[in-house]
Amino acid sequence: MMTSRRKIIYVATVYLRAVHDGRDPLYAVCEWFRVTRATAGQWVSRSRELGYLPTPPLCGHWPRLTRWDDGPISSAWIACEACMNPWPCTQADTIAWLERLPRML
Numbered sequence: 001m002m003t004s005r006r007k008i009i010y011v012a013t014v015y016l017r018a019v020h021d022g023r024d025p026l027y028a029v030c031e032w033f034r035v036t037r038a039t040a041g042q043w044v045s046r047s048r049e050l051g052y053l054p055t056p057p058l059c060g061h062w063p064r065l066t067r068w069d070d071g072p073i074s075s076a077w078i079a080c081e082a083c084m085n086p087w088p089c090t091q092a093d094t095i096a097w098l099e100r101l102p103r104m105l
């Protein structure tokens with residue numbers, strides 16, 4: 001199994017792009033690499049350990065999928081975890097995150 005640092009960074013990028021696009025991030029990793037949810041989950045955990053993904057409970061400015069409690073998933077939108085403004089918010093952390101994302105590949 002490929003679990004090199006480069007692979008883990010790639011996993012983080014696929015995951016974060018999915019979050020940013022409002023898709024299920026774990027499913028996106030499964031689909032991209034054609035692996036099971038269990039394998040994808042292991043890679044995502046490793047990615048968190050190495051600091052490429054935020055570790056729950058999330059703190060700081062990160063994208064999260066938001067919706068009204070009883071609303072359909074199709075009515076969901078991406079908001080900032082910290083300030084709850086529509087993503088991307090204009091905080092320095094967010095700008096730094098967006099700048100880092102393309103370089104992960």
Ligand SMILES: [Zn+2]
Binds near residue numbers: 084085089090
């Ligand atoms: Zn924010």
